[in-house]
Amino acid sequence: MTSPALAARAALTLPYTHVESMFIDGNWVAADGAGRNQVTDPATGQVWGSVPDGSDTDVDNAAGAARRAFDTGPWPRLAPEERAKYLLRIADEVERRADALALTNTRENGSPIAESRGAAANAAGIFRYFATLAGYLGREDVRPFPSGVGESVVRRDPVGVCALIAPWNFPINLMVIKLAPALLAGCTVVMKPASPTPLSLRLIVDSVAAAGVPAGVVNMVTGSGRLGDAMVRHPLVDKVAFTGSTPVGRKIASAAGALLRPVTLELGGKSSAIVLPDADLDAMGGVLVRSCMRNTGQTCYISTRILAPASRYGEVVDMATTTIAAGRQGDPLDPATVFGPAATPAQFKTVMEYVASGHAEGARATTGGRAAVLGGGLENGCFVEPTVFADVEPAMKISREEIFGPVLSILKYDGIEEAIALANNTGFGLGGLVFGADPTAALAVADRIDSGSVGINFFASNHSAPFGGRHDSGLGTEYGIEGLNAYLSYKSIHRRASARGV
Structure with a gap:
């Protein structure tokens, strides 16, 4: 019997699978390059398409x-x-x-x-x-000379x-x-x-x-x-x-x-979400996946480091753990799926190396922390269990480097000055978040994050506002x-x- 995932794919009729052409000068034309690049479904490991490897x-x-x-x-x-x-x-x-x-x-x-x-x-x-x-x-843009001569x-x-x-x-x-x-x-x-x-x-x-x-x-x-x-x-x-x-x-x-x-x-990015002491954690839980683990963590601007005040650290860890553990992982063609696979075998390997590093350096996985084993035709997929690491220290590799996978790190801070310093201690500067009930205080913290974009209690791209990175971003x-x-x-x-x- 065909597995559910493979049956779902067999039922698809897509306009492009194996193609021979490139689009040049208004037409699809045969490629000069004789090589081929395969297209692989990362959920099943199936090769389902190919394109020319151009010259x-x-x-x-x-x-x-x-x-x-x-x-x-x-x-x-x-x-x-x-x-x-x-x-x-x-x-x-x-x-x-x-x-x-x-x-x-x-x-x-x-x-x-x-x-x-x-x-x-x-x-x-x-x-x-x-x-x-x-x-x-x-x-029309006409600008007078300050001297008035023209x-x-x-x-x-x-x-x-x-x-x-x-x-x-x-x-x-x-x-x-x-x-x-x-x-x-x-x-x-x-x-x-x-x-x-x-x-x-x-x-x-x-x-x-x-x-x-x-x-x-x-x-x-x-x-x-x-x-x-x-x-x-x-x-x-x-x-x-x-x-x-x-x-x-x-x-x-x-x-x-x-x-x-x-x-x-x-x-790239390695953005931080600063949780202020007055933050509404229920509301934060409602946007956590979208803001911190969107697209199975494969989003440049998401805040994969959560900076929690010492006074509420346990609450934040519990909220993040419960929220991420509740997200369904499975076939990305299923509308109920929240977390899919890593996009490529190479990215799967990279993410698993970071997960192993987190364990080795003493971080505590409160959920996930290993490769996912799925059935139904997904056995050969590139799945990593959505992972939350607590007890993360700033010097740990998972805290400093971009992982680009479903891995959150939760750090502890004492005082807002330390939180801002932690948020700014990477070489990147792409995104960031501030969660807090007082909009004035949250904006003041956002202003001090050295990043191209910062969200307050949520994050989204605005087509009419500039989006860009600072430093290594x-x-x-x-x-x-x-x-x-x-x-x-x-x-x-x-x-x-x-x-x-x-």
Whole structure:
């Protein structure tokens, strides 16, 4: 008899599984590279798809198409309001593909379907938000000289051809947050999804094509990290945007620096949730998974370190333990599943090494703390039991390094000054949380956390507010008007005031 998990997968009809093509110059074309990259379901260990492992020639072709579309095509020359209309059509097309996108995403990386079902709506929302900024691009900007001798017309020009590289944890939205502002700005792009998640992005490309975006404006190649390096260094590329690990981000920054090429990097994090003495722990429990272990802990900004006051340490440990232990782990295609697998065997190995480190250094696992053993067709999946470690000390490895898995560490503090110092004692600066009943006091603590984003009693991304990391968490920002500015190049045209209208 077929197991439930395998039967559920056999019943799926997905638009893309084993494919031979890349999207270049407005068409799906055969890849030049002869190699293949397999796509594996991390919940079952089954290989269910494959894509071309692209070559330098594929990158050349994609970059060349983007260059021609930028230099001689209509896209950069359209009024921003016209480009915004395309973005709105893309958003509609993405929503039409919501089911296929969610199911493909979940099969690629094991995100619980309850999570991936929101990907299309969120992606559409990003396109629609950036469409609202067309007026900003089209607005006349004339600035008088302070001396009064003339004035300057400030132009906001598209930066050019952009290489966009996304990670595997949120393969759709972490690409769309680059693609949408680049398109509104008038740029053309070459996209590369992460190797484990190359199929779901094809549905975004289909949406772009269905919306009528001119050929060459959006191109996509697939392949290993070697292909991403070729994109970063390609002579026809003007800007790079990357989301992924800090070590890879450093290499990209080095290459971009040598080329004097602008780069946006959204990298790793090791964020903290400071629990103030007056915090409502019941309310905190209601948002704990979303804020501290979202997507089975595979989210860059979540606060995987909980800093609890000594006076309430036991209460916080009990609340976190009960909440995490109650979250169902299982088949990510089951809508009731809260925790799925690690996205890849390599990530499973990494997380288990951190779990072993926690045990070895004296932390106490109050729930989890080992690999999960599941049945029903999930025996070969990459499952780690959702884990809470108590009695964690600041010097422990699990307290200092990004784990990117379902592992929470709970540290104790005496006094708010120590809490803030603990929150700021990592090399990262991406997210953070403050839980407290007094909004004024909570805001005062949030202001002192050295991080690009901090939530008070919850955490969420706001399409209209900048999101970016400090220190080892990256360079630049995405989202908001600041995210649009990252795809612009400025030109000042100086003239005598009498030349107005010339």
